[in-house]
Structure formats: C-alpha cells, structure tokens
Amino acid sequence: MVVDDRPIAPFNRRECAVAETHPAGGYRVFTLVDEQGPEPDPGQFYMLTAGDHWQGEAGRPYLPRAISVAAVTGNPGALRLMFLIDEVGPGTRLMAALEPGQTCLLAGPFGRPFSMPKALNPKAAGAILVGGGIGIAPLAILRRALVKRGVPSRTLLGFRDRAHSGGVDELFGCEETRLAFEDGSSGHRGYVTDLLLKVLAGDDPGGAVVYSCGPPMMLEAVRSICAESGTACELALESPMACGFGACFGCAVPKTDGTYLRLCVDGPVVSGDEIASAMAGEAA
C-alpha cells in the first residue's frame, strides 16, 4: 500500500460556508471556510459542488469540478480556502455566482503537491514560477509557501490582456512578478515563455527550478524549454476529472513509456520528464 506524506483528506464531502467573494480581473475569487480539513499543500486541489444549484442547466453540471486552491489562511478547524474561477461552463458559472451566506460542497484536498526546490535539484538557488491565465492559482499558494521558507522566487505570468490580470497583485504581491500580455497592452508583448527564455539565459541552468501551470500550449513550451536546457521542472496539469480520488480512471494523461498516469492521484503536479507532452491529455 502506498503511503505518502501528502495531507490526508477527511473521508467525506462536506458543506462549507462561502465567506467572501469578489471579482479579480477576468476571474472570480471566492473563499470557503473548511472546518474539518488539513492545510493543503501547494498544487493540491479540491472537488467542488456549488450546493443546491447543482444540476441546473439541462442536467449539467452533474459531477463535481476540480479546482486548485490558490491561497490558504487561518488554522485547521477554520481554514479559509481561496479559489480562483474562470467561467468556462455551467459548473464554473455556478461557482462564480456564489455569494456569502451560501454553501458549497467540498471534498479534498487531493493530489500530488509541488515538491520544494531542493528536492528537485539539490543545487537549487531559487525557483522560477511560470503561469498563464487561470493557471496562476496553484502558483500563488506555492509562492507564499516559498516566501515562508525563505526560498527566493521569481514569478513570470502571462495573460491574454490587462483585464485578465486583475487578481495578480492580491495573489502574488508586486515584487519580482513580471507580466506578459499577448495583446501588448503593457508589460512584455507576447508570451510568458519569452520571459522564461530570457531569465534562463541569464541564469545557471544547473541552479534553476521551474514550476508552471497554465494552458496546455504554454505548459508544453515550458516543458520543452526546460528539457532542452536541462532545467528541473514541475508542471501542474489539467484533465477532465469525475472523482478526484482515483476511483474513475478518467483523468488519464499519457506518460513517456506509453502507459497512463491517473492525474488526480499521480498528479496534478508532474515532473516535466514524466510526460511526453503537456498537450497529450487534450484529445486523442
């Protein structure tokens, strides 16, 4: 039986009060109060069901949705879990509409968290966080954990446009955060991976560790940049998930050896060399 040191989730699906909600750029932030769960590790996620409204639009959403925790405050017994929502369909639409006073069903925390830099590379001098779009959520909690441990980090974030980056100051603080916008509205015009290439060019690749989460195309670019430069990297991937705790085998992502990993158990954080491509889970 595999025993690992990830936080152990309470064996249930529990009702949690919505404490606070607000818009953040193109996204929506909401905070749940978890009275039972342990403090999650950065990179872990929860399975969420937005209370009574579930199964609203023509029978969907029916299943819970996987959502990364973006920040955690408070102590076990009254943890405040912050989530960042990108409205892309019926499930996220209901979560984005949550208001204080309502509740949300939650199970977790689940999944393999990010490793600390020294575990990935004993010579690591610091961490480079590369995020895009909604993928900034798990990097935000990772960054806070790194700051707490005194590990220096630089954050490179990419967005479609200025409007979508509204939550960045709140989640990351302004220091050591560099932004790229595809529409050139400010910061670097282009992709966040351009920034990564520049940073890596000025660094000793043997001393860098990269953490990334974002759209599959961005993750794949980060994976191949790191593979080419011999930089250790961890990627937080997505795949459709029905359960989040290894029951359905639906979250398969192809590995380099032709087998599949179960992303909810063996991920969502994977090391860059475990997978052939960060886009392979997208479709056959």
Next chain:
Amino acid sequence: MDLSTEICGIPLDSPVLNGSGTFDPLAARRAFGDALIEDFPFAAFVSKTITRKTRVGNPPHRLWEAPSGLINSIGLPNPGLEAFVAGDLIELTGLPVPLIVSVMADSAEEFSLLVETISEVDGVAGIELNVSCPNVHSGLIVGEQPKETEALMKELRPLTDLPLIIKLTPNVANPHEVAIAAEAGGADGISMINTIKAAAIDRVHSRTWLGAGAGGLSGPAVRPIALAQVRAVSTAVEIPVIGMGGVEDADTALEFILAGARVVAIGTENFRDPQAGSKVRKGLAGALERRGFESLQAAQASTLS
C-alpha cells in the same frame, strides 16, 4: 433496523455494494487514510474488472458529462491477472468486507484461467463475470447471446466452489433471456446493469469526444432503464439480482429493491460523494420505515403490484 442480508451465500452487513470499476480502495486510502477502512462504505467490495493481460486503458478523452449522467470509455485498465494476484489482490483481501473479483476475457479458455486462478486465493468471496462491457472490442460479446452465455456458464461452473455472478449488458433487446440462460448454465447471481452504449460529440472540432470513439452511459440518466431491466430479469429468474444504474441515495436504492433486486450497488455516485455508500446505508432504515417496511427482508420479499 437490522440491514444485514446476503447475496449468493456471501454475508453482508447491509445491502449496499459498489459497482465494479467505480471505487479504488487503494487510491482512496492514499487520499483519505485509515478513515476509509474504519468507515468502509460498502458491505462487500467488487474489484475493477481484471483481464489476463495488462491493459493500459483507452486514450483520452475518457469522460464526458451527460445530463444527470456520465459517459465513460475507460477501457478496463488493469495490471493483468498475474500482477493483480501478486499485488493489489493481496491488499484487497485485507479489506474489512467480503471481496468479489470481477473478471473479463475474450475466450472461454481465458475465462477459465481467470476463474481458476482467482479461486485459489484465500479471502475471495465471489467472482463476477463481466460479459457485458460495451467499451472493449473483444469480438465476442457473450452476454448478448443466451446460448453463448449458457455455454460459458456451463464451462466455468465446475471450476470453482465460489459463487459466480454474471454481469449483464443492458445493450440487448431482452436481457431476461440472457439471464434465464445464465441461470440454466449455473450462475449464482446476476449483476445489472452495466453502462448503456453512448457517444459524445465534440461539436467544436466536429469529431467524437471520447478517445475510443464511444463509451457507456451511467448515473441517474440510466436509472429508469435499469429499473425496467431489473424488474424484467428478477421476475424471470430465481437467482438474486444486484441492482445498479443511477442509485443516488437511500430512496433510489429502495426503488431497486422494490423492482426485485436483492441488494444494490453504487457506481457513478461514488465520484460525486466518496462516502456515497455509507450515505445510502445510513439512509436506508429511514427510507424503509417511511414506506412502511418493518425490515429489509420485507422489502426484498415484496412484489410490485
């Protein structure tokens, strides 16, 4: 209220099992720790389907959410018989409840090997024969033909003392004909329904969404069909039926028992609520009382008018 019962001679603390392939205690143990074992959600555990050789499963996508349901094309990933017996099976026999192992093969010889090998393992209480999985192109869908089913059962029956439960496919016009044939061939019980053939269309890219092209539908969306088939089969045979297909709570579990199932199994609801099995078990006494049943046995013995 005492909810203890039995299926094919396997004693059960409650009439709530899991559907094959919808709960993995080893992965759940990693997520939930010892609490999973202390409050194990099912009265017996049915393993995911094991085949003779290793299967990696189907390419993504494997899931599509349907209205009040789920279409899956997982493709029966499993380590194969040998690795299963040497690995996962040892841990599964350590669960606090009886273990039923589900097996599937594309020939009678392979089925025989699976049944004989599993029967030799201490701690296995029963074997479920998956002759119905619609996702796999085995070339021989035994469960669609009564004669094939009876022949297979006759071949396997002498090989083991363990109860043999056959899992029926709902993708036939008359499932009770297959059930009657299975009973004649020596089956001890019937498990039903498996998922219903279904497709998901990716209209953004004008292609099928699922990597394997098509899959099977489960969840509340299939419940009315499951109830009709459970009723038809349970009135046609003497052997007991494990009823499943969209059980969500104690009330829907009771519907299956009233339709003729001896016990029920939870599948897709486990994904929504990891404790779904316990939720159904805990709610069952109340559901029975509300309907005026003095005992589980009274509901099991009742027939619909």
